Amino acid sequence: MSTACITDGPEKYRINEIFYSLQGEGYYTGTPAIFIRFSGCNLRCPFCDTSHQSGRMMTVSDILSGISAYPSRHVVLTGGEPSLYITHALVDTLHLQGRYVAVETNGTHPLPGNVDWITCSPKFGLGDMYGCPEASDAAVCLTRCNELKVVYMGQDMSVYDGIEADHHFLQPCDTGDRDRNISLLGQAIEFCKTHPSWRLSLQTHKLTGIR
Numbered sequence: 001m002s003t004a005c006i007t008d009g010p011e012k013y014r015i016n017e018i019f020y021s022l023q024g025e026g027y028y029t030g031t032p033a034i035f036i037r038f039s040g041c042n043l044r045c046p047f048c049d050t051s052h053q054s055g056r057m058m059t060v061s062d063i064l065s066g067i068s069a070y071p072s073r074h075v076v077l078t079g080g081e082p083s084l085y086i087t088h089a090l091v092d093t094l095h096l097q098g099r100y101v102a103v104e105t106n107g108t109h110p111l112p113g114n115v116d117w118i119t120c121s122p123k124f125g126l127g128d129m130y131g132c133p134e135a136s137d138a139a140v141c142l143t144r145c146n147e148l149k150v151v152y153m154g155q156d157m158s159v160y161d162g163i164e165a166d167h168h169f170l171q172p173c174d175t176g177d178r179d180r181n182i183s184l185l186g187q188a189i190e191f192c193k194t195h196p197s198w199r200l201s202l203q204t205h206k207l208t209g210i211r
């Protein structure tokens with residue numbers, strides 16, 4: 001890949017980790033992908049799998065070096081909440097490297113217009129089930145995305161009707177409680193059967209024991 005025209009300003013990004021694996025969830029499940037996990041989020045979901053306290057400051061060049069060995073075009077900017085940090089220039093630079101840029105966002109903050117794929121996983125609508133009032137109140141500013149991926153805890157699904165998406169995925173929450181997980185899986189399956197524009201998303205990276 002060319003290293004010409006790298007847009008590398010003074011900015012540094014707090015990166016929790018960079019790793020190469022298969023996308024475990026949603027539309028691109030099974031796709032080899034480079035994950036760039038940003039540290040820091042405006043929400044505090046109880047089941048979050050990111051340590052927002054850890055991370056190292058990286059320039060764009062550092063990030064490009066960090067991903068250079070990986071052959072997949074597919075890059076996933078995830079978090080943390082990447083929309084708080086990523087810029088049009090960073091996405092442009094990844095494009096110049098031949099990468100396809102997907103972003104996973106909670107939808108509470110605008111994104112640069114040049115990303116290739118938006119997965120919106122809103123956290124509002126979960127109410128008391130969630131134990132996190134700030135997440136329950138976190139209104140989504142995105143009105144359109146490629147993929148709407150709802151973490152399911154039995155909430156009223158009509159709250160997501162205002163978000164336009166090409167693809168709809170319902171993903172049972174991993175609550176850490178086996179019996180509750182089985183119940184949520186059954187409910188999610190029934191919901192998809194009765195609302196066939198929705199598809200089931202499973203966390204296949206956990207099922208397969210990969211990252």
Ligand code: SF4
Pocket residue numbers: 041042043044045047048049050079080081106123
């Ligand atoms: S929105 Fe995502 S990154 Fe932020 S706290 Fe919730 S699960 Fe973690």
